[in-house]
Amino acid sequence: MDIVVLAGGLSSERDVSFKSGEMVAKALRAKGHRALVLDVFMGYSDKECDITDIFEHSEENSVKIETIPSEAPDIKAIIASRPDQSPSFFGPNVIKICQKADIVFMALHGGDGESGKVQAALDLYGVKYTGNDYVSSAIAMDKNMTKEFFKRAGVPVPEGKSLKKADRKDFVFESFPCIVKPNCGGSSIGVTIVESAAELDAALDAAFEWEDEVVVEQFIKGREFSDGVIEGKALPVIEIAPKQGFYDYKNKYAAGSAVETCPAEISEKATQAMQDYAEKAFKALGLTTYARMDFMMDADENIYCLEANTLPGMTPTSLLPQEAAVTGINFEDLCEYLIQVSLKKYN
Known part of the structure; x- marks a missing residue:
């Protein structure tokens, strides 16, 4: 089979996703498949290779990563580095290459890749992919x-509350210790264990850096x-x-x-x-x-x-x-x- 291993994207787990993609592609090649690791956001320029035959040299054409950095990626810098500066989440030729594959192996983590948005787009383009449908993914x-x-x-489940950034001023939470985390984040990025009310504001700041809704719940x-x-x-x-x-x-x-x-x-x-x-x-x-x-x-x-x-x-x-x-x-x-x-x- 010709398989696109879709990775990268713009989530806080971008680097982790590349490592998953690299290992999945290696495993699938060992099973006799032609697997291409593709960055969903950066895409693939026609200047790099004629995409007509992209699976002929899938390993050479794949994104590669040495190690997972100890710090989460700088998403703003990644967006600024994209050559075409298109507002589209999908990079150049991503959809075209996915349509050429027999299936897309979803190695994306967090962000739009795990929220159901990419799955919904692939459905519209008639592309088969691994994992669950867009509705259950979104939930x-x-x-x-x-x-x-x-x-x-x-x-x-732990008891807790959801808090939107716009409602922060009136937020009260009185059960400590608690844990604060982004509502849709992963890999424990932006997560803080809070021992007292004095530490809550800093924890909320850290979580709101990643998104506009957070969860505050009892620490187990x-x-x-x-x-x-x-x-x-x-x-x-x-x-x-x-x-x-x-x-x-x-x-x-x-x-x-x-x-x-x-x-x-x-x-x-x-x-x-x-x-x-x-x-x-x-x-x-x-x-x-x-x-x-x-x-x-x-x-x-x-x-x-x-x-x-x-x-x-x-x-x-x-x-x-x-x-x-x-x-x-x-x-x-x-x-x-x-x-x-x-x-x-x-x-």
Whole structure:
């Protein structure tokens, strides 16, 4: 198959997306496919290569990244560096190249790539892609809306409030410690644990730097877990234990910053409960292909579902691939499997 691995974009997870894209493309090439890593925002100029034969040399024509930087990308600088300065989110020839592919593997994280907007555009252009449809993607991207869907499905969530930038002046929150985070962000960028009312303003400033709506919710002290779901069936639970602090951007992507254990070393009762909640959450959001749910569990084994990731990280050491590996599915087979699962929505 000729496959576009769509990555990059303009989210705070741009660099992470490139690493996912690079590893997915490598895995798909090992399975005999011609996979091209394409930056959805920068696109591909006709001056670089005749796109008629772009898949003939897909590896040479792919975007490449050495490592994930320790700091989130400067989005304004990236926008300013685009040669054509078009107002379109899609870079030159992106749609044309996607239309030439048999399927687009969505390696985008956060922003427009995970919010359903890119999926909706690809639908209009008749392009097949991996992952969920635009409606369920849009719901899952909104943390506040996601929590409402979870509550209706009987999935426990932390108590909290949503706050828009325009309403900040009248905002009151009296339960501390709490956690402040952008409503649609990922990779823990803009997230702050707040111990007292005196720290709240600075935390709101940090979150509002990324978007105009934030979530302020109770901080759950305990252990952090994640559980992937493919076609409605939960994978083994994985525990994430940062060596210092919490599971922020640095601890997620700096080698050796966290200990990840799969299957998680918790009671059978807690494991079953978390997997049940993951499957309920998946169904509640209308997801059909694959996703990953993040959880916290306190000392009394009370479980709280934090959010859903509809395009989870895809490197061999990312959480979803680690969970799949425990069931006997290696990374190359997983990438192939996710394509086959995603193609079912077109049958």
